[in-house]
Amino acid sequence: MDNELKLLIGKDEKIIYAGKPNKKCFIFESIFNPLLPFALIWGIIDFGFIGASFSSKDEHIGFFLVPFMLLHLMPVWIYLGGALLSFRRYQNTNYIITDKAIYASGGVFSKHYNSKPFAELSHVDLHRGIFDQWFGVGDVITTSAQANPVTRNGRTTSTNAGISIDSISNYIEVYNIVKKLQQDVYTDVMYPNDLRPRENHGYNTKYRG
Incomplete structure (x- = not known):
């Protein structure tokens, strides 16, 4: 039970239930969320452009294009950040039910x-x-x-x-x-x-x- 969350409960309240989400389900839902297909397609297209720029005869194009594409990959970074930080969110998620x-x-x-x-x-x-x-x-x-x-x-x-x-x-x-x-x-x-x-x-x- 989260001690800080417990401090919010009034003295005249009776705790009936205290718990956390199922860890496996919580993390799976964080990884396989609706943003996954979008981030996957976005990443394939952007990394394709990055690879094509380095295979170009003009080597300078890649050095100018890569910083822009890394910024353009923001949806992918947002998805990866949410997935990687899912365990941290799980640790901070607690529920208490009183009367x-x-x-x-x-x-x-x-x-x-x-x-x-x-x-x-x-x-x-x-x-x-x-x-x-x-x-x-x-x-x-x-x-x-x-x-x-x-x-x-x-x-x-x-x-x-x-x-x-x-x-x-x-x-x-x-x-x-x-x-x-x-x-x-x-x-x-x-x-x-x-x-x-x-x-x-x-x-x-x-x-x-």
């Missing part, structure tokens, strides 16, 4: 910590990709009931994304835990027990517009 919220940590060089109270979560979904099924793991994905501001490329946008608990082995158990807590807490916030009528006469009525 009130979900906590998660991540990052490569710097660590970031996220928390999301169950009172703000409206949906809980279960996702299993190709590698998830291969390694017998799954992702528990939550959706926030309210839009949260996110800054990307200098622009502030809003998103309803919650916290995703990725590549965990006991995904069914964790899904049921999160789903029950989300339903109990979110429902109680939207309609407190003390305000609920003993009978709901509108349940079986027909909608008349």
Whole structure:
């Protein structure tokens, strides 16, 4: 359990689950991601140009072209950097579920910590990709009931994304835990027990517009 992530938990909260992603699945998904085919094709084309420049009769062309092509290979370097640093990201990724919220940590060089109270979560979904099924793991994905501001490329946008608990082995158990807590807490916030009528006469009525 991440001690720094644990410090974010309130004194009145009870830890129900603490864990990390499956290492093999996490690293495989980092290596075999959608950027791989693009980086592979990009690299083949660029290295072809570099090889052709050195085989040219004019030797000076290669010395001028290589620095440009190395910069032009940026998508390849980005992919390789993400793949090579996947183990570092795995080390920094941790999840904690309490009776009130979900906590998660991540990052490569710097660590970031996220928390999301169950009172703000409206949906809980279960996702299993190709590698998830291969390694017998799954992702528990939550959706926030309210839009949260996110800054990307200098622009502030809003998103309803919650916290995703990725590549965990006991995904069914964790899904049921999160789903029950989300339903109990979110429902109680939207309609407190003390305000609920003993009978709901509108349940079986027909909608008349």
